[in-house]
Amino acid sequence: xxxxxxxxxxxxxxxxxxxxxxxxxxxxxxxxxxxxxxxxxxxxxxxxxxxxxxxxxxxxxxxxxxxxxxxxxxxxxxxxxxxxxxxxxxxxxxxxxxxxxxxxxxxxxxxxxxxxxxxxxxxxxxxxxxxxxxxxxxxxxxxxxxxxxxxxxxxxxxxxxxxxxxxxxxxxxxxxxxxxxxxxxxxxxxxxxxxxxxxxxxxxxxxxxxxxxxxxxxxxxxxxxxxxxxxxxxxxxxxxxxxxxxxxxxxxxxxxxxxxxxxxxxxxxxxxxxxxxxxxxxxxxxxxxxxxxxxxxxxxxxxxxxxxxxxxxxxxxxxxxxxxxxxxxxxxxxxxxxxxxxxxxxxxxxxxxxxxxxxxxxxxxxxxxxxxxxxxxxxxxxxxxxxxxxxxxxxxxxxxxxxxxxxxxxxxxxxxx
Numbered sequence: 338x339x340x341x342x343x344x345x346x347x348x349x350x351x352x353x354x355x356x357x358x359x360x361x362x363x364x365x366x367x368x369x370x371x372x373x374x375x376x377x378x379x380x381x382x383x384x385x386x387x388x389x390x391x392x393x394x395x396x397x398x399x400x401x402x403x404x405x406x407x408x409x410x411x412x413x414x415x416x417x418x419x420x421x422x423x424x425x426x427x428x429x430x431x432x433x434x435x436x437x438x439x440x441x442x443x444x445x446x447x448x449x450x451x452x453x454x455x456x457x458x459x460x461x462x463x464x465x466x467x468x469x470x471x472x473x474x475x476x477x478x479x480x481x482x483x484x485x486x487x488x489x490x491x492x493x494x495x496x497x498x499x500x501x502x503x504x505x506x507x508x509x510x511x512x513x514x515x516x517x518x519x520x521x522x523x524x525x526x527x528x529x530x531x532x533x534x535x536x537x538x539x540x541x542x543x544x545x546x547x548x549x550x551x552x553x554x555x556x557x558x559x560x561x562x563x564x565x566x567x568x569x570x571x572x573x574x575x576x577x578x579x580x581x582x583x584x585x586x587x588x589x590x591x592x593x594x595x596x597x598x599x600x601x602x603x604x605x606x607x608x609x610x611x612x613x614x615x616x617x618x619x620x621x622x623x624x625x626x627x628x629x630x631x632x633x634x635x636x637x638x639x640x641x642x643x644x645x646x647x648x649x650x651x652x653x654x655x656x657x658x659x660x661x662x663x664x665x666x667x668x669x670x671x672x673x674x675x676x677x678x679x680x681x682x683x684x685x686x687x688x689x690x691x692x693x694x695x696x697x698x699x700x701x702x703x704x705x706x707x708x709x710x711x712x713x714x715x716x717x718x719x720x721x722x723x724x725x726x727x728x729x730x731x732x733x734x735x736x737x738x739x740x741x742x743x744x745x746x747x748x749x750x751x752x753x754x
C-alpha cells in the first residue's frame with residue numbers, strides 16, 4: 338500500500354513547532370507494510386489544505402493527515418476534507434456525552450460550548466475514538482479514496498496511530514502473512530566521521546544487497562540504518578542479521594551498540610562488569626556529562642559524583658590541579674585535563690574518571706586554541722588516555738559532542754584494558 342502524509346499547521350511551517358508526527362507515522366506505517374511515498378506540510382489555510390489533499394488522493398488514493406481537528410477557528414481540516422467528500426456534518430450525540438463526561442472527570446467544570454464542534458462528524462465517516470484528548474480521529478472513504486484524519490497533538494496522534502489506525506491497516510493489507518514488512522536495524526558508531534565510515538564500509542555495502550544502508554550523522558556520532566523490505570517477515574529478519582554480521586567486523590572499535598543503545602549505558606555496563614566506580618570532572622560541559630550518566634537507570638550503583646570546575650579556583654581547590662600546570666599550559670590543555678581526571682578520582686576514591694576542559698565559545702579563543710578546542714582525559718586506575726579535539730560548531734554543539742567524546746574515550750580505554 339502506497340500512501341501520503343500531510344501534516345497541517347502554520348506553526349509547523351514557521352518552525353515554532355517541530356514536526357515529530359510525520360517521523361512517528363512513517364516508522365509505524367512501514368511496520369505494517371504501508372509505504373509513505375510523499376510527505377508534505379501545509380498551513381491552516383482552507384484552499385491550501387484542499388489542494389494538497391486532492392492532489393495526494395489523485396496520486397495514491399490514500400492520505401493520512403494530522404492537525405486541525407481542535408475546537409478553535411484555525412482548526413479547519415475536518416471541514417475542508419468533509420467538503421471534498423461531499424459529507425455534511427451530523428452531530429454524534431454519543432460522542433458529545435463522552436466529551437462532557439471527560440471534562441467533568443478532569444475537574445475542568447462544564448464543557449465549553451466550542452468543544453461541541455468536535456462531536457460533529459462528516460456523514461459516513463468512521464470515528465476513531467480518542468482516549469487521550471477531545472478530538473476524535475476520522476476515517477473517510479469514497480470514490481476518491483481514503484483520508485484518515487488524526488489529531489496534531491503528538492501524544493494523541495500516537496495513541497490513535499497504535500490503537501486505531503494500525504489495526505485497520507493490517508486488516509486492509511491482508512494480515513501479517515500477506516503484507517510486505519519494512520524492518521530496520523541500527524548500528525551506532527562514534528568517534529569517526531561519516532565519510533571515514535563510508536570509505537571503511539565501501540566494499541561491504543555491495544555484499545549486503547538488497548538490504549539498504551543509510552548514514553545518519555548527529556552530535557552523538559553516526560548511526561548506520563539497515564533496512565529490509567520483504568515478505569515474509571522472517572526473510573527480512575534473516576537478511577538484516579546477515580548484513581549486521583557483514584558490517585560489524587569492519588566497524589571495529591567505532592561500534593558501541595545497536596538500535597537504541599546509549600553510550601553512557603554502555604560505559605556504565607562495562608564498569609559494572611569490572612566492579613569499578615566512576616567520577617567525572619567537567620569544565621566547558623558544565624554538568625552535561627553527569628546528566629548523561631545519571632539519565633541511565635541504576636547509574637547510582639556505578640557513578641559516585643562529579644565536580645563542575647568551571648573556574649580555575651575550583652580546579653585548584655576541589656581537584657588539586659597544580660597551579661604551575663595552569664600557569665604554564667592554561668586551563669584548556671592536556672596536562673590540566675589529566676590532573677583534573679586524577680584529582681576527581683582521588684576526591685571520590687573512584688577507579689575510573691573522565692575530565693573535560695575546553696573553549697565552547699562563542700568567545701575566548703586564541704590562534705593557538707581556537708573556539709571549539711577541547712581536551713579530554715579518561716583514567717582507569719593509573720592509566721590515563723588523553724585526546725584533543727576541535728569542534729567547529731556552536732556552543733551547545735561543542736558541549737554535547739564533548740560529553741559524548743568523554744564517554745567514548747573511557748569506553749575505548751576499558752576495551753583496551
